[in-house]
Amino acid sequence: xxxxxxxPKYLVTQMGNDKSIKCEQNLGHDTMYWYKQDSKKFLKIMFxxxxxxxxxxxxxxxxxxPKSPDKAxxxxxxxxxxxxxxxxxxxxxxxxxxxxxLAYGQYFGPGTRLTVT
Amino acid sequence: AQKITQTQPGMFVQEKEAVTLDCTYDxxxxxxxxxxxxxxxxxxxxxxxxxxxYDQQNATEGRYSLNFQKARKSANLVISASQLGDSxxxxxxxxxxxxxSYKLIFGSGTRLLVRP
Numbered sequence: 001x002x003x004x005x006x007x008p009k010y011l012v013t014q015m016g017n018d019k020s021i022k023c024e025q026n027l028g029h030d031t032m033y034w035y036k037q038d039s040k041k042f043l044k045i046m047f048x049x050x051x052x053x054x055x056x057x058x059x060x061x062x063x064x065x066p067k068s069p070d071k072a073x074x075x076x077x078x079x080x081x082x083x084x085x086x087x088x089x090x091x092x093x094x095x096x097x098x099x100x101x102l103a104y105g106q107y108f109g110p111g112t113r114l115t116v117t
Numbered sequence: 118a119q120k121i122t123q124t125q126p127g128m129f130v131q132e133k134e135a136v137t138l139d140c141t142y143d144x145x146x147x148x149x150x151x152x153x154x155x156x157x158x159x160x161x162x163x164x165x166x167x168x169x170x171y172d173q174q175n176a177t178e179g180r181y182s183l184n185f186q187k188a189r190k191s192a193n194l195v196i197s198a199s200q201l202g203d204s205x206x207x208x209x210x211x212x213x214x215x216x217x218s219y220k221l222i223f224g225s226g227t228r229l230l231v232r233p
Contacts, residue, residue: 033220040225041206042223042226043162045222048219092162094219106164107164108163109161111160
């Protein structure tokens with residue numbers, strides 16, 4: 001059983017196109033995230049949703065728009081793709097228990113390798 | 118300033134030996150959590166171990182242990198009895214605070230190669 005799944009695993013597209021990446025978790029977690037890993041393997045948070053509410057929005061271009069139809073899904077839509085958007089995008093989820101939520105790790109999906117040509 | 122620093126871009130270890138991967142962190146928040154993740158060549162991120170700032174004892178998970186030295190702000194990962202399958206990138210990460218800002222801040226990673 002896949003805990004956090006992402007589709008597609010690979011995405012190759014041309015500059016200027018619009019694309020979406022989907023993420024689903026079956027762990028019953030209430031918080032989901034998008035991270036970007038660049039070519040140097042550096043991982044940085046982009047967005048976080050808690051119970052469908054956006055709680056973290058890092059300095060990401062507004063061409064990136066997350067959408068959470070329910071707490072098990074968090075999709076990422078990217079408009080007008082640029083060469084610099086090429087990266088691996090990871091979805092993650094966690095269960096946070098009130099003020100004691102630090103105790104649990106975030107569980108990552110397999111990643112989506114986006115290549116913009 | 119870097120919040121999470123991993124000073125070893127790459128390391129080698131002989132199979133069956135123990136290895137320590139270094140991680141130092143910087144925060145003024147008294148409540149934080151420290152995590153280690155493994156990223157094999159296949160690309161997935163695997164959660165290994167967690168240490169809370171208020172935990173009195175060092176965390177252990179199987180062959181993984183976290184050497185937590187709060188005063189020195191270090192959270193080194195120790196892998197005992199290395200196996201070939203331990204060859205991977207290892208990331209240290211921190212989460213600050215207890216509110217809803219649950220983002221993880223990652224270090225730059227250490228690439229570990231286990232030699233047979």
